Amino acid sequence: MVNLSISEVKFLVMRKRAFWVGFLLVCQIVFFSPWLTPTAWAFTDNQQLYSEAWRIVDRAYLDDTFNHQNWWLVRQNALKKPLKDREATYGAIRTMLESLDDPFTRFLTPEEYRSLKVNTSGELSGVGLQISVDSETGILEVVAPIAGSPADKAGIRSRDRILEIDGTLTSQLSLDEAAARMRGKAGTKVTLKIQAREGEIKSIPLVRDTISLNPVYAVLDKQPDGFPVGYIRLTQFSANAPSELKQAIAKLEDEGADAYILDLRNNPGGLLQAGIDIASLWLDRGTIVYTVNREGTMGSFEADGVVLTKDPLVVLVNQGTASASEILAGALQDRGRAKLVGERTFGKGLIQSLFDLFDGSGLAVTVAKYETPNHRDINKLGIEPDVEVPLELIENDHVVMVSDSQYQAALQLLNSDSVLTADAR
Numbered sequence: 001m002v003n004l005s006i007s008e009v010k011f012l013v014m015r016k017r018a019f020w021v022g023f024l025l026v027c028q029i030v031f032f033s034p035w036l037t038p039t040a041w042a043f044t045d046n047q048q049l050y051s052e053a054w055r056i057v058d059r060a061y062l063d064d065t066f067n068h069q070n071w072w073l074v075r076q077n078a079l080k081k082p083l084k085d086r087e088a089t090y091g092a093i094r095t096m097l098e099s100l101d102d103p104f105t106r107f108l109t110p111e112e113y114r115s116l117k118v119n120t121s122g123e124l125s126g127v128g129l130q131i132s133v134d135s136e137t138g139i140l141e142v143v144a145p146i147a148g149s150p151a152d153k154a155g156i157r158s159r160d161r162i163l164e165i166d167g168t169l170t171s172q173l174s175l176d177e178a179a180a181r182m183r184g185k186a187g188t189k190v191t192l193k194i195q196a197r198e199g200e201i202k203s204i205p206l207v208r209d210t211i212s213l214n215p216v217y218a219v220l221d222k223q224p225d226g227f228p229v230g231y232i233r234l235t236q237f238s239a240n241a242p243s244e245l246k247q248a249i250a251k252l253e254d255e256g257a258d259a260y261i262l263d264l265r266n267n268p269g270g271l272l273q274a275g276i277d278i279a280s281l282w283l284d285r286g287t288i289v290y291t292v293n294r295e296g297t298m299g300s301f302e303a304d305g306v307v308l309t310k311d312p313l314v315v316l317v318n319q320g321t322a323s324a325s326e327i328l329a330g331a332l333q334d335r336g337r338a339k340l341v342g343e344r345t346f347g348k349g350l351i352q353s354l355f356d357l358f359d360g361s362g363l364a365v366t367v368a369k370y371e372t373p374n375h376r377d378i379n380k381l382g383i384e385p386d387v388e389v390p391l392e393l394i395e396n397d398h399v400v401m402v403s404d405s406q407y408q409a410a411l412q413l414l415n416s417d418s419v420l421t422a423d424a425r
Helices: 006-031 045-060 072-079 086-096 110-118 175-182 241-254 272-279 326-336 405-414
Strands: 106-108 124-125 129-134 142-143 161-165 189-195 201-207 207-214 216-221 229-234 259-263 287-292 298-302 311-318 339-342 350-356 364-369
Touching: 045 072, 045 086, 045 350, 072 086, 072 124, 072 241, 086 106, 086 405, 106 110, 106 175, 110 175, 110 350, 110 364, 129 175, 161 175, 175 189, 216 241, 229 241, 229 405, 241 272, 259 405, 272 326, 287 326, 311 405, 326 339, 339 405
Parallel strands: 229 259, 259 311, 311 339
Antiparallel strands: 106 364, 124 207, 129 142, 142 161, 161 189, 189 201, 216 229, 287 298, 287 364, 350 364
């Protein structure tokens, strides 16, 4: 047995404590080393931007499997690589979003983000096309031309495919890169290679112009053998669309309109809230649309009871009727407020929200899907009209003339007894 002095015992105790403290520190480093990646240290601005984009998708994206991948690992792997400048960071964010295989969830540079906001209120310069990427084929296609735009006047139609822009294959461009190449200063030229729905391929030279985004055109059509019909063409669900439509209905009511035709043909949609507000002008109560998020939680938007008219209503739709237009058309059809005339609609039943990033760029993220009041999921399916009438190629300036077969079918429907008013439930 070894006898130790008091000082020797104190020394050994101190060494033992030092050992345990050192051991615990080592264990912390070993056990928590996965967190001691750059995410636990001070981020660079570029790392912060990437992480901010990742968090937005992590919290909001509709598919909680993130296209069946480990979303945390996507972030970790990206942050292991140097993000030397802002362009490299933008590229990394795009790569991250592309892994979701969702053309509607996308990154927008500061310039693209500003342009997108302008596209929902105000005016822009370009060829006047609303475009999308077919989720199954990946091919860039036309949702709808803006009425009176260079593309519209050149005869480009909904569902036409855009193969090239000034000789560059659109398969090599993102949705926003393609849109940016078609925008430009009024008076400048751009050439699109278009494949029509019938399969014909041709190059179409266009001169860019200032595109007016006034979303409402209204006129009273005085039928010689019938009653006055208020014709309203709604081209886009922009921020000012509800107020302009409200004014148009009030004016037509003062002029003596006894029935209405609401033209949603080639209307590619826009702001969800604008669609809700416009539906409330025709519906005095009840559900307008259901939304379903990734948890399966169902929300709804209800009519607020401020209906402006109970006169009979027919809605014109075609293959270019998309998104918020389909929300409105589906609500009016399901609620028995209107009959639909025309063609099956586009079939975009997903909702995107815009998110600001701190450097002025932004994200468009698919956050929910929507269902009509009768719980119809129209994504990729569209809405079938009550009366199907093929669309003939006509000039937008002549939509209320005899040559418009869909308009004439709507007039016949209004003159029948089958059109319900807002009193019908």
